[in-house]
Amino acid sequence: MLTIENIEVTYHHTVQALRGLSLEVPDGKIVTLLGTNGAGKTTTLKAASNLLALENGEVGEGRISFNGQSIMSIQPDRLVQQGLFHVREGRRVFTEMTVEDNLIAASYALDQRKVKPDYDKVYDFFPRLKERRRQVAGYLSGGEQQMLAFGRAMIARPELILMDEPSLGLAPKIVEEIFDTIKRLNTEDGTSILLVEQNAGVAFGVADYGYIMESGQIVMEGDVAKLRNDKDIQSFYLGMS
Ligand code: ATP
Numbered sequence: 001m002l003t004i005e006n007i008e009v010t011y012h013h014t015v016q017a018l019r020g021l022s023l024e025v026p027d028g029k030i031v032t033l034l035g036t037n038g039a040g041k042t043t044t045l046k047a048a049s050n051l052l053a054l055e056n057g058e059v060g061e062g063r064i065s066f067n068g069q070s071i072m073s074i075q076p077d078r079l080v081q082q083g084l085f086h087v088r089e090g091r092r093v094f095t096e097m098t099v100e101d102n103l104i105a106a107s108y109a110l111d112q113r114k115v116k117p118d119y120d121k122v123y124d125f126f127p128r129l130k131e132r133r134r135q136v137a138g139y140l141s142g143g144e145q146q147m148l149a150f151g152r153a154m155i156a157r158p159e160l161i162l163m164d165e166p167s168l169g170l171a172p173k174i175v176e177e178i179f180d181t182i183k184r185l186n187t188e189d190g191t192s193i194l195l196v197e198q199n200a201g202v203a204f205g206v207a208d209y210g211y212i213m214e215s216g217q218i219v220m221e222g223d224v225a226k227l228r229n230d231k232d233i234q235s236f237y238l239g240m241s
Helices: 041-048 076-082 099-105 119-125 127-131 142-155 172-189 200-206 224-228 231-236
Strands: 002-011 015-025 030-035 057-059 063-066 084-087 160-164 192-197 209-214 217-223
Touching (some): 002 041, 015 030, 015 217, 030 172, 030 200, 041 057, 041 063, 041 084, 041 160, 041 192, 076 084, 099 119, 142 160, 142 172, 172 192, 172 200, 192 200, 200 224, 209 224, 217 224, 224 231
Parallel strands (some): 030 192, 084 160, 160 192
Antiparallel strands (some): 002 015, 002 057, 002 063, 209 217
């Protein structure tokens, strides 16, 4: 579904953030990308959804394709219409709009496909959003804003969601709720997910396959069952001694 082959990314023509990175998200799978701060995880997602130019970043070498077609020159809003949705770090929602209007705004991508938005489904997945649907999003808690950011992705009915650190700064109970929903969407709808995380424990709970990156490169990959048993991963990422 998503194939990234050997990409190099540089910011401001000087900072090299990715050095020949390759990864793949097969159809219907959840793939997690783990790594320490600054490894290049967010940059990888931004390269896939064509957001680098906004920050003076560019892909030099390499190729990125979605369903067999190069997407390197397709604008982010067109990518949403084509079925690729990026839930960016920091829960970007429209804080001055209500929950419901945030979801309505996410439905524009469907107009082209003549598909009706399914608001009830989002409210079924996240009853808390239903209770707060007339409230301005800026007044939601961090966890609720993450739910709304995810709900906006669901409304666009993507084939692939790129999720950037959904667990960041959230209480364990909320993290559990959000990750249950990630798994549910994948199981019920077959939505593929590329999940960037620092919390390997929760990511391994839902993912099929994982990549570990350091300094702009993949240093290890494998089925989650294999990664979980790796001694280095246990000590560096799972806090086991
Ligand atoms: P974190 O977990 O802290 O979010 P990350 O793995 O997502 O880290 P990136 O944010 O992709 O890492 O950053 C990779 C490298 O690129 C870092 O060295 C970072 O300083 C650099 N970088 C990221 N964004 C920019 C930018 N807009 N301009 C210049 N350098 C950048």
